[in-house]
Amino acid sequence: MSEHNLYLYNSLTRKKELFKPVTPPNIGMYVCGPTVYGEPHLGHARPAITFDLLFRYLKHLGFKVRYVRNITDVGHLESDADEGEDKILKKARLEQLEPMEVVQLYSDIYHDKMQELNVLRPSIEPRASGHIIEQIQMIQKILDNGYAYVTNGSVYFDVQKYNQKYKYGKLSGRVLEDLLSSDERTEGHIRKLDGQDEKKHPADFALWKKAEVEHIMRWPSPWSDGFPGWHIECSAMGAKYLGEVFDIHGGGIDLLFPHHECEIAQSQAANGKEAVRYWVHNNLITINGQKMGKSLGNFITLEQFFTGKHSLLKKVFTPMTIRFFILQAHYRSTIDFSNESLEASEKGLQRLFKAIHSLEKIIPTEKSTVDIQSIRDKCYAALNDDLNSSVLISHLFDSVKTINLIISGSESISAEDLETFKKLFHIFVFDILGLTEENKQSESDNLLKEVVNLLLNLRQEAKAKKDFATADKIRSDLVGLGFTIKDRKDGYEWEY
RNA sequence: GGUCACGUGGUCGAGUGGCGAGGCAAAGGUCUGCAAAACCUUACUACAGCGGUUCGAAUCCGCUCGUGACCUCCA
Numbered sequence: 027m028s029e030h031n032l033y034l035y036n037s038l039t040r041k042k043e044l045f046k047p048v049t050p051p052n053i054g055m056y057v058c059g060p061t062v063y064g065e066p067h068l069g070h071a072r073p074a075i076t077f078d079l080l081f082r083y084l085k086h087l088g089f090k091v092r093y094v095r096n097i098t099d100v101g102h103l104e105s106d107a108d109e110g111e112d113k114i115l116k117k118a119r120l121e122q123l124e125p126m127e128v129v130q131l132y133s134d135i136y137h138d139k140m141q142e143l144n145v146l147r148p149s150i151e152p153r154a155s156g157h158i159i160e161q162i163q164m165i166q167k168i169l170d171n172g173y174a175y176v177t178n179g180s181v182y183f184d185v186q187k188y189n190q191k192y193k194y195g196k197l198s199g200r201v202l203e204d205l206l207s208s209d210e211r212t213e214g215h216i217r218k219l220d221g222q223d224e225k226k227h228p229a230d231f232a233l234w235k236k237a238e239v240e241h242i243m244r245w246p247s248p249w250s251d252g253f254p255g256w257h258i259e260c261s262a263m264g265a266k267y268l269g270e271v272f273d274i275h276g277g278g279i280d281l282l283f284p285h286h287e288c289e290i291a292q293s294q295a296a297n298g299k300e301a302v303r304y305w306v307h308n309n310l311i312t313i314n315g316q317k318m319g320k321s322l323g324n325f326i327t328l329e330q331f332f333t334g335k336h337s338l339l340k341k342v343f344t345p346m347t348i349r350f351f352i353l354q355a356h357y358r359s360t361i362d363f364s365n366e367s368l369e370a371s372e373k374g375l376q377r378l379f380k381a382i383h384s385l386e387k388i389i390p391t392e393k394s395t396v397d398i399q400s401i402r403d404k405c406y407a408a409l410n411d412d413l414n415s416s417v418l419i420s421h422l423f424d425s426v427k428t429i430n431l432i433i434s435g436s437e438s439i440s441a442e443d444l445e446t447f448k449k450l451f452h453i454f455v456f457d458i459l460g461l462t463e464e465n466k467q468s469e470s471d472n473l474l475k476e477v478v479n480l481l482l483n484l485r486q487e488a489k490a491k492k493d494f495a496t497a498d499k500i501r502s503d504l505v506g507l508g509f510t511i512k513d514r515k516d517g518y519e520w521e522y
Numbered sequence: 523g524g525u526c527a528c529g530u531g532g533u534c535g536a537g538u539g540g541c542g543a544g545g546c547a548a549a550g551g552u553c554u555g556c557a558a559a560a561c562c563u564u565a566c567u568a569c570a571g572c573g574g575u576u577c578g579a580a581u582c583c584g585c586u587c588g589u590g591a592c593c594u595c596c597a
Contacts, residue, residue, distance in 0.1 A: 061597050098597060182595090199525060200593075228594045235595075256597060283525085283592055309527090310591070317591070354545070355535060360528075360590075367534045370546035377545085380560080416536050420544035430561060494555060501557080512559045519559085 032087065034274075035358060035412045037282060037305040038197055042412050047273050048303060052090050054272030055081065056264040056302075058281055059095040059151070062132040063114050065327040066139045068311050068348070068363065069278075069318050075349055075460075076308040076357040076413075077276045078145045082458050083409055094267050095148040096260060099129040100155045100243055100253055115242055125243055129155075139328040142345040144460045150267050154259040158245045161254040161262045164296050165233045165247075173295035177224040179236035179250030185229040188291055194229070197290055197305060198283035202229060231288055233258050257288035264301065265293065275302040279309050280317075308357045313338070314364075326363075340365040346464050347372040353415045353459055374423070379463050381426040382451055384433050390441035396428050398443045402450050415459065422454060478509065482518050 032045040047053050057077045060070055077093075084091045099114065118125045140147075154161075165181055168174045173188050174181050185194050189202050232255035237244040244251045264272065270293070277286065286305065293301035310317055313324040326336050334342035351371040355361040401421060408417035425447075431437040439447065455461050481500055488496040501511050504520070512519040 058597070180595095185594095195525095198592080201525085225594080230594075232595050256595070260597095277597090279527090280591070281597070284594075285597065312590075351534095358527095359535080362534075364534080366546080370534060372546095374545045377560095414536080417543070420536070423544055427562090434561065436562085489555080492555075498556075505558085510558070513554070513557080514559095515554090 032083075032410050033412055034304050034306055037307050038302075043304065045273075045304065047089065048271055051088060052092070053084055053274065054268035055084075055091060055093045055274040055276065056260065056268055056272065057093070057095045057148070057275075058260060058277035058285070059097050060132075060136050061098040062129050062136060063117050064132060065329060066132075066136045067318065067325060067327045068313075068331065070136070070139075071143060071328060071348055072311050072352055072357075072361075073276065073278050073308050074140055074145045075143060075352045077306075078460060079353065079357075079415060079458065080274070080276070080306070080413060081146060081148075082460055083413065086453065086458055092150065092268060093148040094150045094152065094264065096263055097129075097133055097151060097153045098259065099126075099133075099153050100158075100259070118242075126155075129153075135329075139332075139345075142332065143328075143349050144345070144462050146460070152263045152267065154254070154263070155243075157259065157263050157266065158247075158254065160266050161258045162234070162247050164258060164262045164265070164292070165254075167296040168233065168292060171295055171298075173291075174233055175226065176249050179252065180224060180232060181234040181249055181255075182225050182230045183233055183255075183288070183291065183295070184226065185231070185291070186227050188295055192291070192294055194291055195287060197287050200283060200287070231255060231257065231284065233292070257285055258292060260285075261289050261292040261296070261301070264289075265297065270297045270299050271301055272303070274304045274306055276306040276308070279307040282307055309360045311352075312360055312362050314362070318363075338365075341369075343368050343372065344464050346461060347375060350375045350461060353461075354419055356412075356414055356416045358412070375461070378422060378426060378455065378461075381429045382455065384429050385444075385448055385451060388429070388432055388439065388444055390444045391438040392440065393438065394440045394443040395437045396432070396439055396443070398439075398446050398450065401425055401428075402446070405450065405454050409458070418454065418459070422451075425451070478504070478520060482511070482520065486518065 033042045034045050035041070036043045055077070057073065060066065077095075081091060081093050114125045114128055117123075118128050123131070137147075165174065168183065169176070169181065172184075174183050176182075185202065188194055194200075194202055234247055234249055234252055234254055236250035236252040241253070243253055245253060264275070275286070275289075290301070293299065312318070313326070316324060318324055318326070324338065326338060328345075328348070330336040330339065331343045331348055332345060334340075347368060351368055352361065354371055354374075401424070404421045405418055408414045408421060411417070428437065429447075432439050481504065485497045485500040488494075488500070504511055510521050
């Protein structure tokens with residue numbers, strides 16, 4: 027393991043902190059995964075890519091990382107529904123499928139899309155439905171420790187009791203008293219939610235919920251036939267696979283409250299320990315400055331990006347364009363989607379890959395006029411500073427310029443430096459940023475290739491005869507069909 | 523109403539006290555029959571507003587305006 031000093035911004039302390047694993051060289055990382063009741067969308071891509079970058083970088087630094095990312099597939103209620111109906115159950119009815127069939131379907135699609143984005147599979151991908159026993163055991167521990175109570179077969183976390191000994195709200199900066207008063211101050215009516223009158227305090231949250239008769243997804247427990255509360259799965263599965271204290275817990279900033287706040291309380295109440303050392307949160311992607319949401323009509327699935335089939339999209343955006351677009355911003359900044367910004371990323375990415383190809387063609391000289399070592403140091407410094415991929419990419423673009431200057435003869439590079447340079451690009455572009463070159467679609471279509479070459483050969487003949495009218499007509503007609511024609515000294519190139 | 527963020531040039535997006543990150547777009551140039559592409563060069567044109575601290579602030583502090591996220595069973 028090299029001597030790198032990685033600093034990460036810890037949401038808990040609101041500071042960048044030097045990252046020190048609990049038990050080096052092992053690292054435990056837990057990230058909140060998707061709820062598999064719908065198509066994966068742009069909002070799923072950001073946390074997946076952010077923590078993929080962290081996963082890749084930690085491994086590159088020589089750590090042995092166990093990366094756990096859960097799949098939520100049980101009984102959670104829908105806020106905009108009139109009655110508390112299980113999200114997954116509702117979808118199942120609509121599509122006439124078994125609940126677990128829905129879960130399987132959308133899990134598969136999620137995996138497909140993540141693979142297209144070149145997101146590495148986590149080490150363990152546990153499902154909430156497969157860990158009911160662990161969740162029940164944890165709830166029992168919290169009950170035994172006196173931080174929960176049972177009402178009508180449901181179990182609630184006693185936030186007031188907890189707050190007497192520990193501080194509830196340390197992550198989100200919320201104060202229990204404010205949570206109370208904000209309800210009272212809310213104009214109009216207080217939202218009347220199922221089970222609200224079963225709780226001692228409005229801030230209490232469910233650990234176990236008794237299922238209504240029509241509720242299909244249910245499991246037996248000491249308290250009732252029901253299903254686990256929303257926050258307990260992450261606490262239970264995190265502890266099971268990473269231990270009672272582990273290094274990194276990640277997720278979207280939208281999960282900070284109440285989800286992660288509740289996780290902290292649950293783990294503390296159950297095990298008497300602060301479970302997580304570093305809380306890492308990625309920011310959101312906005313569309314025209316707004317959070318993406320189904321109700322706002324600006325909801326774009328990954329499939330729609332990859333096929334260009336959405337009214338807000340001007341064209342197809344490939345998975346790598348999406349990935350690069352996300353990596354061009356720092357993970358803690360909001361990033362605003364637009365066709366223009368994605369097109370800019372697409373072009374930038376192409377330029378990066380062209381330079382990598384040029385790198386292979388460089389012929390080394392005796393001495394170097396460029397400083398490869400300092401580029402390398404800057405790249406590491408960028409990542410060590412809270413995973414600043416944006417700055418890293420700017421250094422890579424500086425290197426692109428360097429490559430082009432070497433090609434043009436303005437600069438030169440020694441064989442040894444060239445090797446280092448190639449290795450550096452390989453490490454940062456492919457291994458750490460996880461960028462890959464996408465295959466041109468026309469590759470399989472040999473017939474098309476032949477036909478276009480035929481036409482361009484005719485054009486070459488026309489040019490040789492100075493018949494530029496014919497040459498230009500062939501070119502402009504092909505361009506009209508969407509081809510790009512590039513004349514070369516000794517021929518031509520084209521792409522579609 | 524509460525909590526927390528944010529407001530940077532045409533645009534996207536870094537930077538958190540003192541040499542104007544970078545991408546895209548734009549302009550000029552090289553190349554070329556002309557283009558396209560590629561590459562090179564350039565813009566002293568940016569830090570929401572007002573005040574304060576400081577030798578010096580986009581960067582720290584205060585206020586104002588604006589935007590966003592979260593605010594008890596939505597993960």
